[in-house]
Amino acid sequence: MVKKQNIPTETIKRMIAYLRYLERVKDKGVKIISSRDITLLLNIPPAQFRKDLSFFGEFGKRGVGYNVENLIDTIKKLLGLNKKIKVIVVGAGRLGTALIQYPGFSEINIEIIGAFDINPQKVGQSIKGINIYNIKDIKKFITKNNIKIAILCVPADAAQSVADLLIEAKIKSILNFAPVVLILPEGINIANVDMAGEIGSIIYRMKEQA
Amino acid sequence: MVKKQNIPTETIKRMIAYLRYLERVKDKGVKIISSRDITLLLNIPPAQFRKDLSFFGEFGKRGVGYNVENLIDTIKKLLGLNKKIKVIVVGAGRLGTALIQYPGFSEINIEIIGAFDINPQKVGQSIKGINIYNIKDIKKFITKNNIKIAILCVPADAAQSVADLLIEAKIKSILNFAPVVLILPEGINIANVDMAGEIGSIIYRMKEQA
Numbered sequence: 196m197v198k199k200q201n202i203p204t205e206t207i208k209r210m211i212a213y214l215r216y217l218e219r220v221k222d223k224g225v226k227i228i229s230s231r232d233i234t235l236l237l238n239i240p241p242a243q244f245r246k247d248l249s250f251f252g253e254f255g256k257r258g259v260g261y262n263v264e265n266l267i268d269t270i271k272k273l274l275g276l277n278k279k280i281k282v283i284v285v286g287a288g289r290l291g292t293a294l295i296q297y298p299g300f301s302e303i304n305i306e307i308i309g310a311f312d313i314n315p316q317k318v319g320q321s322i323k324g325i326n327i328y329n330i331k332d333i334k335k336f337i338t339k340n341n342i343k344i345a346i347l348c349v350p351a352d353a354a355q356s357v358a359d360l361l362i363e364a365k366i367k368s369i370l371n372f373a374p375v376v377l378i379l380p381e382g383i384n385i386a387n388v389d390m391a392g393e394i395g396s397i398i399y400r401m402k403e404q405a
Numbered sequence: 406m407v408k409k410q411n412i413p414t415e416t417i418k419r420m421i422a423y424l425r426y427l428e429r430v431k432d433k434g435v436k437i438i439s440s441r442d443i444t445l446l447l448n449i450p451p452a453q454f455r456k457d458l459s460f461f462g463e464f465g466k467r468g469v470g471y472n473v474e475n476l477i478d479t480i481k482k483l484l485g486l487n488k489k490i491k492v493i494v495v496g497a498g499r500l501g502t503a504l505i506q507y508p509g510f511s512e513i514n515i516e517i518i519g520a521f522d523i524n525p526q527k528v529g530q531s532i533k534g535i536n537i538y539n540i541k542d543i544k545k546f547i548t549k550n551n552i553k554i555a556i557l558c559v560p561a562d563a564a565q566s567v568a569d570l571l572i573e574a575k576i577k578s579i580l581n582f583a584p585v586v587l588i589l590p591e592g593i594n595i596a597n598v599d600m601a602g603e604i605g606s607i608i609y610r611m612k613e614q615a
Binding site for chain 1: 418420421425426429446447449484485486504507508509553554562565577579580584592595596598599600604605606608609610612
């Protein structure tokens with residue numbers, strides 16, 4: 196039985212970490228893995244691992260170990276990552292350019308199929324085979340390619356207006372790297388990544404300790 | 406009076422966002438700014454902004470607006486960002502290379518002064534003027550340059566052993582991009598950034614909505 200209700204975001208994130216780890220051991224030719232090996236290498240308490248999996252029902256037999264390929268397929272299916280997820284990157288500055296090349300996305304079946312920018316010197320270029328298009332063509336592109344997810348890495352003062360444009364184009368989820376709080380209609384999924392904020396907060400804690 | 410106790414991490418992160426925003430308006434020549442303008446552009450409720458500042462005591466006069474340069478200086482001082490903070494990047498892969506060039510760090514006075522890798526083809530190269538050193542020299546470098554903070558972007562299966570090395574070298578804080586949970590001694594500050602986990606969690610929520 197699959198228990199679907201109220202799965203914590205932290206569980207989902209750990210499932211993604213398990214998945215990325217399993218993909219790597221699979222690439223090394225490993226066929227069977229114990230939960231102990233998974234949890235040892237990711238530093239997750241074994242009880243946590245079992246609890247995470249239990250949100251999704253039973254799979255694998257305790258004591259026998261998991262078939263790596265089966266476990267990958269099962270987790271992918273549970274998380275909705277069993278088919279390629281096409282995403283776009285909006286803002287092809289230094290961070291956007293980096294994200295286009297970030298291997299952690301493709302590992303979990305996420306494929307960046309286009310990037311958008313307002314800068315005429317960037318439009319028409321490509322990064323590792325990903326074309327940079329003019330942002331004025333973004334709505335047409337989203338509709339034509341049935342894109343549901345955008346990675347937003349434009350400057351802070353452009354972020355809300357670009358987000359509004361994405362919503363108009365029927366984007367359903369945004370991974371936001373701009374250091375602003377986006378105002379979005381209900382039902383839109385948002386995740387914020389604030390790297391400067393994270394490092395700033397540890398610097399503050401260090402200052403307080405001193 | 407400065408009230409120092411129990412400032413939530415979310416407040417610190419918003420302070421960093423205010424700071425980055427103020428640096429940008431300062432660059433545009435703005436001298437005086439109202440709290441309304443700050444909160445409008447970052448989409449923060451004005452009451453939230455006032456509450457965030459109140460953690461640090463009174464500054465600025467309501468109704469008059471803030472002197473941009475003074476507010477920047479005050480926030481920097483409060484957060485421990487009033488002098489350059491030297492950091493190192495460990496792991497000069499695609500993500501590490503991107504982070505070396507990420508403008509969001511230098512905006513808040515964080516200066517990357519070196520990168521480290523195990524790959525002999527990378528060691529000796531430089532990225533935007535930042536040298537890539539051999540990881541076997543990292544302890545000497547940390548001691549010599551009195552580094553307290555490391556940005557960790559090595560692969561998952563190397564993350565714990567590299568973190569152990571950093572702790573041996575007396576690093577006090579780690580910004581971790583590897584999708585593992587690091588086991589660290591008490592008193593070490595850690596912040597985790599998991600970009601694949603964040604996007605994976607919004608894909609899962611989209612799947613559940615469908």
